[in-house]
Amino acid sequence: MQCCNRGFRALAGAILVLGMSATVPAQTASPERVEEVAKRGAEVMPxxxxxxxxVFTxxxxxxxxxxxxxxxxxxxxIELIRQHLTKISQEFARGDFSDPARIHGENMPGLAELRSAPPGKLRVAYRELPNGAEIAYSSDDPALIAAVHRWFDAQLAEHGPDAMPGHPHGTMHPMHKN
Structure with missing residues (x-):
C-alpha cells in the first residue's frame, strides 16, 4: 500500500506544480533590459x-x-493608443509581428509560432475601450494558445512597471469567448 501512496503523492505533486505554473506571474527582466525595451518601445509606440x-490577460x-x-x-x-492598436491588430491578423520584434527582439518567446500561424488559425480582434483599446487573440490550436501565453509572459517581464497581468488565467470576459 505504501508504494501506491508514494505514486499518488508524486502524481498529486506533479499536478500541483503544473497548476501553479499557469498562475505564477512572469519574472521581471533586469532593470537594464526593462530600460532597453522602454527605449525601443518609445520608437515604435506613439x-x-x-x-x-x-494589461495582458x-x-x-x-x-x-x-x-x-x-x-x-x-x-x-487615448487617441494615440487607439491608432497604434488599430494598426498593429491589422498587421497581426496578417501575421506581421515586426513591431514586437523591434521592441523585444526576434527571439521573443512565442513570436515565431505566431508569425508562422496559417491564415485564420489565430484570430485577432480590435476593440476600443473608454480609456484606450484592446486586442483579443484567439485560436482553437493549443500550440498557438500556448504561444500567445509565452508572448504575453515575455511582454509582462520586459515592460516592467508599465505592464501588469489581467484577471487570472482560466477566467475570461464572455465577449472574448470565440
Missing amino acids: FDLKQTQH KTETGGVQQVVARDSAIAEQ
Missing part, C-alpha cells in the same frame, strides 16, 4: 509609456492585450 498601462483560447491611459482625461494618449 503613446507615452509612463502615461499608459499595458491570458484566456482559455488565447488572450487579451489592453493598453489604457492611466488618466482617462488625457484624450491625446
